[in-house]
Amino acid sequence: GQQVMQIPQYQHVQEGEDFTTYCNSSTTLSNIQWYKQRPGGHPVFLIQLVKSGEVKKQKRLTFQFGEAKKNSSLHITATQTTDVGTYFCAGPPRSARQLTFGSGTQLTVLP
Amino acid sequence: NAGVTQTPKFQVLKTGQSMTLQCAQDMNHNSMYWYRQDPGMGLRLIYYSASEGTTDKGEVPNGYNVSRLNKREFSLRLESAAPSQTSVYFCASSGWTVDGNQPQHFGDGTRLSIL
Numbered sequence: 001g002q003q004v005m006q007i008p009q010y011q012h013v014q015e016g017e018d019f020t021t022y023c024n025s026s027t028t029l030s031n032i033q034w035y036k037q038r039p040g041g042h043p044v045f046l047i048q049l050v051k052s053g054e055v056k057k058q059k060r061l062t063f064q065f066g067e068a069k070k071n072s073s074l075h076i077t078a079t080q081t082t083d084v085g086t087y088f089c090a091g092p093p094r095s096a097r098q099l100t101f102g103s104g105t106q107l108t109v110l111p
Numbered sequence: 112n113a114g115v116t117q118t119p120k121f122q123v124l125k126t127g128q129s130m131t132l133q134c135a136q137d138m139n140h141n142s143m144y145w146y147r148q149d150p151g152m153g154l155r156l157i158y159y160s161a162s163e164g165t166t167d168k169g170e171v172p173n174g175y176n177v178s179r180l181n182k183r184e185f186s187l188r189l190e191s192a193a194p195s196q197t198s199v200y201f202c203a204s205s206g207w208t209v210d211g212n213q214p215q216h217f218g219d220g221t222r223l224s225i226l
Contacts, residue, residue, distance in 0.1 A: 001170070006153075009151070030212075031212060033212070033214060033215075035215075041219075042201060042217040042218065042219055042220055043154065043201070043203075043215075043217050044217070045214035045215065045216070048212075048214060088153060088154065090154075090215075092212050097142055097159070097161040097207055097212065098144070098156060098159050098161075098167075098169065099156075099212065099215065100156070100170075101146075101153045101154040101155075101156075102153060103151065103152060103153040104153050
């Protein structure tokens with residue numbers, strides 16, 4: 001079955017440093033979604049990418065979808081303590097009305 | 112604007128007991144999902160319902176049953192709880208269009224411990 005892998009599993013950064021998490025799928029994705037989960041909270045949708053090579057920005061967050069639609073990345077510029085949490089990518093197998101979630105990257109921002 | 116509501120928020124069971132986790136959404140979404148989240152494992156899909164009247168197995172369905180009671184409600188039942196089912200359970204819902212998957216909206220979760 002489809003597998004979605006994320007690296008790194010954990011990342012500690014000093015406040016102000018940049019952060020990147022990478023997501024790789026074993027199969028081609030029709031789209032990819034990114035979610036953020038704060039400690040003790042529930043996943044919250046951040047963004048969806050659909051087109052090959054697509055790049056979207058949300059303030060300090062930059063999301064990219066690979067040309068082959070099998071990988072994606074999330075880059076945060078100048079991290080803040082409010083960025084703390086676990087970031088998940090998720091993608092559906094073709095024609096599937098479900099998502100396979102990556103294992104997530106847990107970000108800690110040290111003040 | 113409640114979104115996705117899960118009950119209960121916390122539960123402690125003994126091995127062999129049964130219970131039902133409830134989930135309701137008020138966003139008129141067609142699709143609903145049940146996930147479990149274990150440390151370091153991310154979210155794993157247990158069952159989902161693409162539309163009212165249908166249910167399908169996800170990645171880890173063993174030991175669980177589901178009921179899509181109506182468009183709003185999707186329940187998850189543990190018939191005979193086992194310690195391996197200790198986890199945080201999330202319900203989610205989403206719309207669906209011909210363009211593909213829509214964002215999933217999650218409830219606050221049920222923290223379930225089985226002794």
